[in-house]
Amino acid sequence: MRHIAIIGSGPAGYYTAEAAQKRWGNEVRVDIFDRLPVPYGLIRTGVAPDHQSIKAVSRRYEATALSDNVRFVGNVTVGSDVTIEELQALYDAVVLATGAPHDRPLGMSGEDLENVFGSAAFVGWYNGHPQFADLAPDLSGETAVVIGMGNVALDVARILAKTRAEFDGSDIVVHALDALEASGIRKVVILGRRGPHQIMMTPKELGELGHLSRACPRVDPADLPEIGEDALLEPGLRKSVTHLRGFAAIPESHRADMEIEVEFDFFAAPLALQGEGRVTGVTVERTRVEAGRAISTGETYTIPASLMISCIGYQTSPIPGVPFDERAGRFANDEGRILPGLYCVGWARRGPSGTIGTNRPDGFGVIEKIAEDIGAGSGKHGRPGFDQLAAERHLDVITFRDWKRIEEAETKAAREGAPREKFVDVAAMIAAREG
Ligand code: NAP
Secondary structure, three states, X not given: OEEEEEEOOOXXXXXXXXXXXXXXXXXXXXXXXXXXXXXXXXXXXXXXXXXXXXXXXXXXXXXXXXXXXXXXXEOOOEOOOEOHHHHXXXXXXXXXXXXXXXXXXXXXXXXXXXXXXXXXXXXXXHOOOOOOOXXXXXXXXOEEEEEOOOHHHXXXXXXXXXXXXHHOOXXXXXXXXXXXXXXXXXXXXXXXXXXXXXXXXXXXHHHHHHHOOOEEEEOOHHHOOOHHHHHHOOHHHHHHHHHHHHHHOOOHHHHOOOOEEEEEEOOEEEEEEEEEOEEEEEEEEEEEEEOOEEEEEEEEEEEEOOEEEEOOOEEOOOOOOOOEEOOOOEEOOEOOEEEOOEEEOOHHHHOOOOOHHHHHHHHHHHHHHHHHHHOOOOOOOOHHHHHHHHHHOOOOOEOHHHHHHHHHHHHHOOOOOOOOOOOOOHHHHHHHOOO
């Protein structure tokens, strides 16, 4: 028998479990640990609440979770409740599928001003992550500046621009829905240090911005390269740039009916955040792009901002004793291998890029490596060994069956048309398992 511990129940964790199950059938036991009492990681707390079709992938994970040889071990924090070394003594392979839950810092003055947030915190707030549910961003000002031109920046801009009715059918948590309804934000500036040909936004997601009921995107036609140059772009990026061209062509008469403007500010590298106590603006430097790189021009200007959200990427949490690649913000690894018996997968392996589906081949890849390394298993204790340790430490482990009761309570509490109203507090989640 092979015993595998996976740390993290997001997409990378569940695809790895699925791969183990497909490869070994009943000859493997997989325990998936999560520090939260609820599974699915980024699917629950990262994917935008108005993107329910993406969240539906959790049904596939449920099929994996419900098999006898895969088990959810929720409400257990690896590092404090149990150490990596203890897990390594019990399991043939320990796989870190911990994602990249921390914001990369901007590294500039003013970052600690009030109403300045990283996307992990802001997205966690509207998605009901217990760590960020109390964030209470002040939305009473007029202008939000969103730094970065990736899909997370798009999510944040769209969420700030939508009306309450546009959240129908989403699982945005009620504290965020109420705050957004009362929001005074009338302008969202998306700031990019490079140009339209260097955006990281994918076409489907960018296209959505053109179909909001009270908000309209604005692109300055002068920022767009000659249209002929689009032919050199990879097809996905070309489609995204075509959306930008569409936004640049929106007539002023259409804008006049709109309450909110979402403005793309290209060639603008943030230099410093301004304000005393609370953020009041972002000073940026004009850039020009040469061979894909942003070059300083020396020209600076300040954009007023009452709220600032930095969406410039994420990093993995280092774990003492586990080799870490500081520059890349992920575990140091060779195709998923970190140290003998210790592996990583997903964003913890390759950094924060790609779609949810990118994690599937990642999961199957790491199981191939584990198969090469562990053979038929080495007689470790696995599950019963962990259960004994959990009992000795009085750990309050949440099982998948408990989660199904928590989920049922969330479904029952849903607003009309919404799939669920999430618990945003760990104690409330745990209490809900009693039904
Ligand atoms: P991302 O795609 O890597 O975009 C990060 C952006 O931040 C880039 O525009 C980058 O500009 C900019 N940036 C980085 N450092 C900066 C700095 N110091 N100053 C100014 N700008 C800076 O990251 P993400 O948006 O966090 O997304 C992470 C992954 O999740 C991506 O693969 C994304 O596609 C995926 N995702 C997908 C969806 C979806 O499919 N619906 C939704 C959300 C996220 P440079 O290019 O100039 O470095």
